[in-house]
Amino acid sequence: MANTSSRTLRLLSLLQTHRYWSGTELADRLGVSVRTLRRDVDRLRELGYPVEAQRGVDGGYQLAAGAALPPLVIDDEEAVALAVGLQAAAQGAVEGIAESSVRALAKVVQVMPVRLRRQVEALRAMTVPAGWGGSAAPDIDPAVLTVIALACRDSERLRFRYTAAQGHRTDRQVEPYRLVPLGRRWYLVAYDLDRHDWRTFRVDRLTGPEATGARFRPRDLPAADAAEFVRGALREIPHPHRVEALIDAPAAVVRERIGRWSTVEEVDAEQCRVTLTTDSLNWAIMALGVAGADFRVLEPPELRARLHDWGTRFIRACSR
Numbered sequence: 099m100a101n102t103s104s105r106t107l108r109l110l111s112l113l114q115t116h117r118y119w120s121g122t123e124l125a126d127r128l129g130v131s132v133r134t135l136r137r138d139v140d141r142l143r144e145l146g147y148p149v150e151a152q153r154g155v156d157g158g159y160q161l162a163a164g165a166a167l168p169p170l171v172i173d174d175e176e177a178v179a180l181a182v183g184l185q186a187a188a189q190g191a192v193e194g195i196a197e198s199s200v201r202a203l204a205k206v207v208q209v210m211p212v213r214l215r216r217q218v219e220a221l222r223a224m225t226v227p228a229g230w231g232g233s234a235a236p237d238i239d240p241a242v243l244t245v246i247a248l249a250c251r252d253s254e255r256l257r258f259r260y261t262a263a264q265g266h267r268t269d270r271q272v273e274p275y276r277l278v279p280l281g282r283r284w285y286l287v288a289y290d291l292d293r294h295d296w297r298t299f300r301v302d303r304l305t306g307p308e309a310t311g312a313r314f315r316p317r318d319l320p321a322a323d324a325a326e327f328v329r330g331a332l333r334e335i336p337h338p339h340r341v342e343a344l345i346d347a348p349a350a351v352v353r354e355r356i357g358r359w360s361t362v363e364e365v366d367a368e369q370c371r372v373t374l375t376t377d378s379l380n381w382a383i384m385a386l387g388v389a390g391a392d393f394r395v396l397e398p399p400e401l402r403a404r405l406h407d408w409g410t411r412f413i414r415a416c417s418r
Contacts, residue, residue: 105130109138111173113149113161120158174214178244181210181218217244224250225277243277245307246286250274253314256288258307260299272297273314276324280332287324289317296320298331341382341401342373347391356385379404 105128112119112127119127125135139149139159148162172180210218224247249256257271272288279285284301296319321327345352349370353362360374372389376382379401386393395401 106138106141109135110142110147113142113147113159118158118160124159177210177214178217178221181214182221217248220244220247220251221277223247225279242301242304242307243284245309246274246301246304247277249307249309250276252309253316255291255310255312255314256307257310259305261303261305263303270299271310272299273317275316275319277301278324278328280325280328285328287319287327296327298328338377339379339382339398339401340373340375341379341386341398342371342396343386343393344396345370345372345386345389345391345393347389352389352391355390356388359385383408 109124109128112124121132121135125132128135128138130138139151142149150160150162152158152160221243246256248254253273255271256274257269259267260270261267271291272286273291274286274288276287277284278287286299286301286304288297288299289295290297319327321330344365346369348368349362349364352370352372356362356372360372363371363373365371372386372393374382374385376385382401383405386395395405
């Protein structure tokens with residue numbers, strides 16, 4: 099009976115991860131005959147799963163949409179990703195779904211194995227929302243974030259290889275403090291034991307993080323919180339472009355839309371001045387576009403030329 103139950107769960111997992119399976123391929127995956135596969139499919143239907151069957155030589159099975167949402171089978175990485183995503187939604191990032199996210203999160207965490215719950219809790223507790231929006235860098239391995247988060251939570255020294263902006267690589271040993279998602283990247287705030295000072299590390303430039311097993315007493319951070327410390331460090335980095343523009347919209351409206359990326363100053367009731375620094379003029383164009391109003395670039399002159407190029411291409415795209 100136990101073997102039958104575990105095989106049924108395996109069948110459900112396969113149907114949920116692949117749109118369509120041929121009968122012979124699905125039976126081979128399960129290590130059973132086609133006849134036994136049919137019985138297992140019938141068992142899933144009895145449990146409320148809408149499994150569709152296609153007869154014939156090329157016949158097979160697929161899981162269809164049903165009238166109600168049946169239980170799902172997910173793997174370890176999917177469970178961690180689901181829980182972290184629900185945590186972000188529960189913080190009110192998207193209006194109207196915070197309460198339902200909390201209920202769903204409670205159900206997911208309640209049935210999670212201890213090893214997975216520990217990873218999720220570490221990411222939650224050791225991550226400080228910064229409020230500038232954006233998402234993590236796409237090339238970061240979630241396992242790297244988990245290793246760092248656990249070291250932060252457990253006050254355990256961490257060592258890794260770090261590549262600076264200029265390409266210089268060094269071995270670092272730190273006392274990790276917090277992870278901060280800011281803009282489009284993740285940052286680690288830590289006390290650098292070799293440089294005897296607090297540092298901010300971009301996680302996408304960090305490789306091979308490894309907890310050393312050595313515990314430490316957390317030091318006092320020289321800032322209100324980790325997010326503010328990262329913001330302060332980024333302000334000291336020179337940016338090649340300073341952008342200034344006048345936008346034909348009230349300052350409150352523009353501040354709501356792009357204030358987390360720029361400084362917005364009121365000119366009058368219907369106009370405001372926006373200032374931002376960036377290493378990419380293309381990013382500045384997108385930020386000004388998000389304001390959703392007419393604007394005039396004051397500086398730099400090269401941004402006007404870039405805007406003209408973008409506008410010409412967009413007009414051509416519309417005409418096609």
